Amino acid sequence: MFEGYSLAELGSIFAMQGFAGLILFSVFVLMALGLAIIFGQMGVINMAHGEFMILGAYVTYLCSTLVSQHAPALFPVYFFVAMILAFIASGLLGMLVEWGMIRFLYKRPLDTLLATWGLSLILQQIFRSVFGAREVGVVLPDWLMGSVAVTDTIEVPINGLFVMALTMAITVVIYVVMFRSRWGQGVRAVMQNRTMAGAVGINTEKVDRYTFGLGCGIAGVAGSAFTMVGSTGPTSGQLYIVDTFLVVVFGGAQSLLGTIASAFAISQAQSTMEFFLSGSTAKVLTLLTVIVILMLRPQGLFVLKVRR
Amino acid sequence: MSSDKTSGGLRSPFRRKLLLGMAALPALTLLPRGAIAQALATDAVNTTKLAVTDSTVKVGILHSTTGTMAISETGSVQAEKLAIAQINEMGGVLGRKIEVIQEDGASDWPTFAEKARKLLVEDKVAAVFGCWTSASRKAVLPVFEQYNGMLYYPTFYEGLEQSKNVIYTGQEATQQILAGLDWVSKEKSAKSFFLIGSDYIWPRTSNKIARKHIEKNGQKVVGEEYFPLGHTQFNSVINKIKLTKPDVIYASVVGGSNVAFYKQLKAAGINLEKQTLMTISVTEDELLGIGGENIAGAYACMKYFQSLKNPNNEKFVAAFKKMWGGESVIGDVTQAGYLGPWLWKLTVEKAQSFDIDKIAVASEGIEFKEAPEGYVRVHANHHLWSKTRVGRARMDGQFDMVYETADLIEPDPFPKGYQ
Numbered sequence: 001m002f003e004g005y006s007l008a009e010l011g012s013i014f015a016m017q018g019f020a021g022l023i024l025f026s027v028f029v030l031m032a033l034g035l036a037i038i039f040g041q042m043g044v045i046n047m048a049h050g051e052f053m054i055l056g057a058y059v060t061y062l063c064s065t066l067v068s069q070h071a072p073a074l075f076p077v078y079f080f081v082a083m084i085l086a087f088i089a090s091g092l093l094g095m096l097v098e099w100g101m102i103r104f105l106y107k108r109p110l111d112t113l114l115a116t117w118g119l120s121l122i123l124q125q126i127f128r129s130v131f132g133a134r135e136v137g138v139v140l141p142d143w144l145m146g147s148v149a150v151t152d153t154i155e156v157p158i159n160g161l162f163v164m165a166l167t168m169a170i171t172v173v174i175y176v177v178m179f180r181s182r183w184g185q186g187v188r189a190v191m192q193n194r195t196m197a198g199a200v201g202i203n204t205e206k207v208d209r210y211t212f213g214l215g216c217g218i219a220g221v222a223g224s225a226f227t228m229v230g231s232t233g234p235t236s237g238q239l240y241i242v243d244t245f246l247v248v249v250f251g252g253a254q255s256l257l258g259t260i261a262s263a264f265a266i267s268q269a270q271s272t273m274e275f276f277l278s279g280s281t282a283k284v285l286t287l288l289t290v291i292v293i294l295m296l297r298p299q300g301l302f303v304l305k306v307r308r
Numbered sequence: 309m310s311s312d313k314t315s316g317g318l319r320s321p322f323r324r325k326l327l328l329g330m331a332a333l334p335a336l337t338l339l340p341r342g343a344i345a346q347a348l349a350t351d352a353v354n355t356t357k358l359a360v361t362d363s364t365v366k367v368g369i370l371h372s373t374t375g376t377m378a379i380s381e382t383g384s385v386q387a388e389k390l391a392i393a394q395i396n397e398m399g400g401v402l403g404r405k406i407e408v409i410q411e412d413g414a415s416d417w418p419t420f421a422e423k424a425r426k427l428l429v430e431d432k433v434a435a436v437f438g439c440w441t442s443a444s445r446k447a448v449l450p451v452f453e454q455y456n457g458m459l460y461y462p463t464f465y466e467g468l469e470q471s472k473n474v475i476y477t478g479q480e481a482t483q484q485i486l487a488g489l490d491w492v493s494k495e496k497s498a499k500s501f502f503l504i505g506s507d508y509i510w511p512r513t514s515n516k517i518a519r520k521h522i523e524k525n526g527q528k529v530v531g532e533e534y535f536p537l538g539h540t541q542f543n544s545v546i547n548k549i550k551l552t553k554p555d556v557i558y559a560s561v562v563g564g565s566n567v568a569f570y571k572q573l574k575a576a577g578i579n580l581e582k583q584t585l586m587t588i589s590v591t592e593d594e595l596l597g598i599g600g601e602n603i604a605g606a607y608a609c610m611k612y613f614q615s616l617k618n619p620n621n622e623k624f625v626a627a628f629k630k631m632w633g634g635e636s637v638i639g640d641v642t643q644a645g646y647l648g649p650w651l652w653k654l655t656v657e658k659a660q661s662f663d664i665d666k667i668a669v670a671s672e673g674i675e676f677k678e679a680p681e682g683y684v685r686v687h688a689n690h691h692l693w694s695k696t697r698v699g700r701a702r703m704d705g706q707f708d709m710v711y712e713t714a715d716l717i718e719p720d721p722f723p724k725g726y727q
Contacts, residue, residue, distance in 0.1 A: 013551045020543035027541065125374065133378035135567060135597025145601075147577035157575035160543070229575070230540045231567030231597055233379055239538040239564055274544035279535035280507045 050237025
């Protein structure tokens with residue numbers, strides 16, 4: 001497929017392809033971070049993760065509509081406000097769900113799967129009733145559209161760079177919160193040994209609620225960011241859920257580093273194969289590889305060493 | 309509730325036209341016949357025990373109003389209800405008011421089959437307007453053939469099917485593809501094409517036909533790619549497109565993937581004002597979600613656009629907006645949905661009977677001159693003769709028609725040389 005191209009042309013295509021892989025990596029990390037906290041740290045299988053993302057996307061849609069109607073001058077920066085509001089909306093809903101449903105099911109992990117799946121159906125139908133069955137178009141500020149020309153032939157999409165920067169920022173924040181703060185220490189203590197954590201005076205119920213809320217909030221931010229690259233409709237959340245679980249499970253459920261490593265591996269494999277093979281074949285091969293590796297290493301790529 | 313409002317509004321223009329004696333409009337010329345037909349005994353027009361009484365006839369609407377497909381099928385339901393309300397306003401079919409029984413296929417193919425059986429066996433409806441995806445049509449087809457029902461199917465589809473029990477009011481693949489390819493080859497002097505689609509039967513069959521046609525014309529296909537439904541990352545294939553530099557990107561990506569594809573295309577610096585892109589899967593409905601700013605400049609190959617300028621269409625668009633709100637948009641399939649009830653009414657009145665067997669035979673040659681797309685006629689193979697049109701997407705979510713075929717294109721569901 002490369003006959004008739006100059007070296008320079010090929011070089012720039014591969015450079016752009018490298019960026020395509022990095023962007024896919026950022027997207028995967030962003031969608032998996034929230035789930036890594038909820039599934040990895042709390043052990044809750046949250047099938048409604050995609051719907052929390054779409055809630056964030058709809059908040060962004062509302063913001064874009066309101067701002068363009070009432071304060072067009074602020075339009076270029078509305079996206080940042082929208083992401084914060086998306087975090088708050090999804091986070092609050094997450095805490096509500098934890099309080100109303102999840103906390104009764106901590107001892108029955110498989111039931112959370114069914115319950116959250118039901119929740120995802122309910123949320124989808126609510127989105128459909130409120131926003132209509134059709135997809136909505138989120139208008140983006142001009143500076144987020146288009147691409148940067150690095151050289152004459154290499155062009156990099158701006159929204160891709162934005163997602164990369166956002167992913168890095170959120171990853172750093174999560175790392176600091178989970179591993180460098182007192183609160184994060186509490187979360188990890190509760191997850192490792194709930195009874196003992198309670199005995200030393202940690203309010204485990206409160207920790208659970210905020211952890212779940214944090215995970216859902218991050219899902220909301222991810223959903224908000226994905227309005228730049230994907231669709232916003234009642235069932236759009238379903239598009240992400242499989243890849244999200246794949247990344248988290250493959251990485252080793254309890255390790256944030258594992259999530260990042262697995263997102264990197266899967267995204268690079270997929271984007272490289274997509275380039276050389278066809279889209280569907282690439283997906284099949286990626287899934288097959290993941291299955292084989294999980295058969296050899298059921299616990300995932302990285303495992304926390306915990307004394308049981 | 310809203311349908312009552314519309315019918316009140318529709319009455320006066322129709323009445324005025326009647327007074328003016330515009331006999332060319334078939335629906336109106338048939339009205340007096342309908343009034344005479346009222347005298348026809350139910351036993352005579354209904355020999356197979358369908359749900360027909362002296363004053364009413366029951367029909368079914370079978371679409372998904374919940375689940376993933378609700379996004380697409382909502383428009384069809386609205387168009388069919390509009391057509392039925394208008395027909396009732398004019399006195400119904402053979403003097404009988406149409407009563408609708410609506411069932412929800414819930415985006416689930418076995419559910420479609422089950423609901424079809426319910427409509428045919430329990431409700432004994434005289435006709436069903438419904439289905440959207442090929443998968444749902446394939447699921448209900450055996451049911452319609454077993455219980456001898458009549459389905460009016462509105463979606464453009466891949467062809468390779470024909471049934472006594474189905475009238476296909478959308479285009480089959482060759483009607484949608486060939487004329488559009490010829491136009492783009494001539495207009496843009498295109499030599500190379502990149503085919504990209506979602507990975508299921510419709511895009512694959514369509515691209516197979518497109519590829520044969522392209523190669524027959526001595527042009528080249530430089531890439532053919534398929535992605536799973538719901539795929540959201542297109543950056544790699546966009547790089548491949550950049551590498552192969554096709555004259556035309558030929559796209560049949562559907563659903564949520566569509567939005568991702570066009571947004572990422574734009575973000576990657578591919579300007580559709582300069583790079584020719586022709587799609588067979590984007591109507592006004594999809595444009596809403598994609599956003600005009602992301603797709604403006606692309607060409608869509610359809611048989612209907614909301615912006616078509618003809619009196620039939622202006623009347624149709626006004627009535628549709630009045631019934632379903634000023635914000636609503638009308639895509640190709642929505643218009644094809646609107647044709648269903650009208651074609652059925654005209655056929656019943658030609659056959660002077662609700663019997664399915666008689667309708668299946670009488671369908672050939674039925675003309676609907678008030679169709680929003682212009683004029684359509686039913687072919688012996690139960691598909692429609694209709695024009696192919698090319699439109700260019702605008703920022704505001706509508707299309708400007710840039711080309712239409714001079715003649716109606718003959719439907720050819722089993723195209724020779726394209727299999």
